[in-house]
Amino acid sequence: MGLSSDYLAASLRRVVATAQNGLEVVRFGGLETGATPSPFQIVERAPMYRLRRYFPDIDPADAGPPIVLVPPMMMSADVYDVTRDHGAVGILHEMGIDPWVVDFGSPDAEEGGFDRTLTDHIVAISEVVDIVHEHTGRDVHLSGYSQGGMFCYQAAAYRRCRNVASIITFGAPVDTLAALPFNIPAFVATRGADLLADHVFNRLSIAGWMARTGFQFLDPMKTAKSRIDFLRQLHDREALLPREQQRRFLDQDGWVAWSGPAVAELLKQFIVHNRMMTGGFVIKDAAVGLAELSCPILAFVGEVDDIGQPLAVRGIKRAAPHAEVFESTLRAGHFGLVVGSAAAARTWPATGEWVRWREGVGKRPESVVAMIHDEPSGRDSGVSFADRITHAAASIAEVGVGASKGFVDFATDTVRTTREISIEAARALPRLARLGQLQPRSRISLGLLLAEQGRQAPGREFFLFDDRVHTNAAVNTRIDNVVRGLVHAGVRPASHVGVLMETRPSALVAIAALSRLGAVAVLLPPGANLDQAARLGRVDRIVVDPDNLEDAVATGRKVLVLGGGEFRGLAVELGPDVVDLEQVDPGSVALPGWYRPNPGRAGELAFVIFSGSCGNLEAKFITNHRWALSAFGTASAASLTRGDTVYCLAPLHHSSGLMAALGGAVAGGARIALSRGLDPDRFAEEIRRYGVTVVSYTWTMMRDILDATLPLEDGYPVRLFIGSGMPPGLWRRTTERFAPAGVLEFYASTEGDVVLANVSGVKVGCKGRPLPGSAEVRLGAYDPIEGRLIEDARGFVRECKDGEVGLLLGRPGAHAESVPGVMRGVFEAGDVWVPTENLFRRDSDGDYWLVDHKRTVVDAVRGPVFTQPIVDVLGEMPQVDLTVAYGVPAGERQVAVAAITVRDGRAPRAAEVSAALGQLPVAERPDVVHVVERIPLGASYRPSSLALQAAGLPKPSVRAWYLDPDTGKYKRFTKAVAAHFEGVPA
Structure with missing residues (x-):
């Protein structure tokens, strides 16, 4: 009876305690713990943020190294001070670190808060670094959790790590598409993010309760377990109090609203385009890449983190190749990295030790090791199967529920091939359909496509140059202003106007403005015979940049100067024949009645470009249809999308630059990055900063890049090289150096609509097959x-x-x-x-x-000898750098000669030459092969044989060989053999 009464009394006390505690939770949102937050002072107030300095009574000069803690956009800054004894700021303070926290507030409580952009957050963090550095006189350790860690990477890259001592992140994904939360397929995520960015977050922001509910939904088992645990212990106040502040923070107090524009920008740049990894994200119109990071980095990795998955977090190793990158792993989920017992025991002490080590006052933490990046496999997120099962099983056992999502991987793998084919077809079909609908009088032109993009997506980035990013709207405004300048200067539709400019934004704008006007852009190659080119192109005036002004004036034609607005001290006087278009006020120009923007028809002439093959300058006349064929064909063959950035290494006056690079980018909706010219160091820097995925080339352009010692072994985003004329040997070197990137080699005739493309890239040196629509x-x-x-x-x-x-x-x-x-x-x-x-x-x-080419076939005694197969097989020899083949007159016929330059001064032996050319029938082999010091390159980097051909037969030497017709082998070229060739009968 006594036992029963004690049991009843205990049960009654439990019921009463549960009721009392439950009522307190209902009335006040939780249990009163009596805990007080760590003291802080607001050091700086700005529209975007308030900067907190914790424990402000300590003089900054005595406070130790400063660390700035950045919260995610959706979470309160109090995440770093959930409990004073176990929170970040308290633990770091006790370790002699000076903690500062960025408080973005909640957008719904801030004036203009729902108009904040991602750029606003990055620039704010950069400002905070300057403020803390000024207050403390020391470089800052920049630290962030989840999205806040992404902000830290971006802000540090934006400021090129100036005054940043190190970066510390917690569960911050970098390679977002390598390991999406909960194994969401990448194609689902990118299309979903694109849709949300374009049609939801451009007009809707997220309230704090929506953020809380969404993240709880991401881990429903953990949420359910937490709530059931809380209810089970509701009678035991003492058991609940140690974790009450953490529970209240995660369940209700810790969440803030999201700004729609900021979320949309984040989705676009870092989910749809994955530009944390590839580079080329945009901050205040500047192109930025994580390759700019040079300070030490420590990334905390949760072994069972299904939001910032390990593989995504470890992407920083490849994205920041110039930085020392370390990691520290915890058996924790996403929230457990920064809040809770594991964080108090591991994360924050290790963070403090890291800061002390980097400051030279302590040892490297034992839990911190050099990061070794694992390549994404397409199946592995970085959360090991054993860890996932163990973690899930523990949650299932405690909560009493079960779930399984392992089928997602299987389903994803099963449909991958079909999906990829479907995606490529969906991209290509509209482009090909538009091509198929074109008739001679259909309106199509470069100017028209740019205007369409300006209307459809005015804020989308179009081109990059000198680290600046220009939007569709800005570009179209500039084009329209130049159109008015051209009209003011007397340019009318169908006029043939020369464009003599280096590759730069003003050149692109000039070409597009002439297209919009309906005039013909005659692309004059700098350094060529301008008088001849102008005459062939029927040019009556020339648009020129300041660099080429003197050459343009020397032609005697009217000159229109565009770009820079300065003449850089050139001895040229302004007059009736030299007009500075930059001085024309577009607003003062009344457009004539005949003006219709973008009047160009498919069958009308759009461009004139020049070819220097065979030593003769030839004009090639390009219609709008021919340009569109190359543009849409390139976009389809290269699978160009808005996620691509095309690096225009080829000059705009070359067909590869005008028709493949510029045309393909415009038709595919990709960004185009203009380069000031071929420079290996600039190339290495810009492909990472701009996030270049596709590089355009001509002929041997890649040779200088490959010969230079550049840090390109890891982390570059290039997936494809597109162009024409790349020798097979250089092709193989390129794909080996940039693996797994491929080469897409084109052949495009300017005489008609023939476009061949080697889309698969399997047959090195092959021109492929006709593109659909050609x-x-x-x-x-x-x-x-x-x-x-x-x-x-x-x-x-x-x-x-x-x-x-x-x-x-x-x-x-x-x-x-x-x-x-x-x-x-x-x-x-x-x-x-x-x-x-x-x-x-x-x-x-x-x-x-x-x-x-039909005019360079060698007319040998034994019959025609074709030069390209000779060039191809000799170029495949590992010691050969450049090669040309040509005919040298000998009597009434020609001797087939091949000239090669060698790398590292190592000439091949006769046996090696014989083995290489043994791939060709004897009748198709050159009569003589010799090593030369130099093979000249044309403006498009095409090897030229003209000077060698004019020099005649090579002199006998140990580095020259002739073909023995009896054995098919090559032997040393002697005086006797040379005399024999010179006396070849007809």
Whole structure:
């Protein structure tokens, strides 16, 4: 009976205690703990933040090294002081560290808070570093939790680590797409984030309760466990009080509202485009990349963190290749890294020890080790399977519920191939459909596409130059202003206007303004024979930058100066023939009645570019349709999206720059980064800072990059090189150095609509197959010596078989009347074809291989010798740098000669030359091979044989060999052999 009464009494006391505590929770939101927060002083107030200095009674000079703690955007700054004894600021203070905390407040309680952008947060943190540095006279240890850690990385990169002693982050993801929370597939996340950014957060912000509910939903088992534990112990006040402040913080007090624009910008830059990893995120119109980070970094990693997953957090190792990167791992989830017993025991003591070590007053913490980045596998998030199971099982056992999401990985893997194909098709089909709908009078032009982008996404970034980022709206405004200047100077539609400019924003704007006006942009290559080029392009005036002003004036034509507004001391007087367009006030120019923006039709001439092949300057006339074909074709073949940044290494006056790089970027909605020219150091710096994913090249451009000693072994974002003319040997070197990046080699005829592309990149040196939407192609049998197509018995051109060399022809389709050189009745009665200038062969797979220009085939005694196969096989030799092949007159015929330059001064042996050229039939091998000191490169980095050809046969030497026709081997080139060649009979 006594036992029963005691049990009843205890039960009654439990019920009463539960009721009393429950009523207190209902009335006040929790139990009164009597705890007081750590003391702090507001040192600085700004519209974006309040800067707290904790324990302000201590003089900053005596307070120890300063650490600035940055909270996530959705969380209160009190996250660092949840409990004085176990919170960050209290523990760090006790260790002799001077803690400062950035308090962004809650946007719903701040004037203009819901208009805050991501940039506002980054700039605010940068300002805070300056303030703390000024107060303390010391460099600052910048630290942040979750999104706050991302802010720290970004702010430090933005200021190039000036006055930043180190960066410390807790569960801060960097490679966001490598390991998304809870294994969400990347394609789901990027499309969802894109949709939310464009259609939700541009007009909606997130209240604090929404943030709290969302994060609790991300880990429902942990939330349920916490609440059940709380209810079970509601009768035991003493058991609850130690964790009550933490519970209240995470359940209600710790959450603040999010600004919609800031969330949208974060989603765009760091989820959709993953620019923490690739670089090229934008802060105040400046392009920034984490490769700018040079200070030491410590990243805390939660072994069971499903929000800042380990693989995503460890992305900082690749993203910041110039920094020392360390990590400290805890068996903790996302919140446990900074709040709770594990944080009090491990995180904050290790943080304090790290700061002391970096300041030279302590040892490196035992838990801190050098980070070794693991490559994403596509399946592993970095949270080990064993840890995940153990953690989940413990939660399930305590809460009494079960769940499973392991099927997500299986489902994702199962549909990956289908999904990727579908995605690429979805991107390509609208572009190809638009091409297919173009008729000669359809409106299409560079100016029109830029105007469309300006209307659809005015705030989207379009191009980058000298670290500055220019939006679609800004670019279109500048184009329209230049249009008014051109109208003021007398330019009308269909006028042929020369553009003589280096690659720079004003050059792009000038080309686009002429397109918008309906004029023809004649792209004059700097340094070329300008008089001849201007005459071929029918130029009546020239738009020029200050660097080329004197050369333009020397042509005697009217000159319009654009860019810079300064003449840099050049001895040129302004007059009726030299007009500074920068001095024309666009607002004062009344547009004439004939002006219609972007009037260009598909069949109309848009550009004139120049080719220097065979030593002759040739004008190539590009219609709007031809430009659009290359633009949309490049965008489709290279799978260009808004997430790409195309680095225009090729000059804009070259077809690769104008049609592939600029055209592809515009058609694909990608950003384009303009370079001041080929410089290896600049290249290494800009591809990381701009987040370059695609690099355009011409011919041997990549040679200087590969020959330089650059820190490109890790962390570069480039996935693809696009261009034309890359030698196979250089192609292999490029893909080896930049693996897993590939090469997309194009061949585009300017005579018609032929565009070939080696999309797969598997066959090195191959030009590939016709792009969808481009002209149908055929090879016509061709006699390169006679220079004529070969006809069959019925008078039609004979079509080549697989492996046979022939002239490439393209079917012009609806644009036949606007294409010069049209031939009719070629393969059958009534058909229409346009011949190119080049000879190809087609392999059994249907891929096309360039073998020569029809005017550079060597007329040897034994028959035609094609130069390109010789160049290709010699260029594959590891010691060969550059190579050319050409014919040298000898009697009435020619001797086939190949010249090579070598790397590191190591010339090949005769046996090595024989082995390399042994891949070709004897009749197609060069008669002589010799090593030369230098092979000149043209303006587009194309090796030139003209000077060597003019010099005649090489002199006999130990570095020259001739082909022994009896053995097919190469032997030393002697005086006797040279005399024999010089006397070759007809």
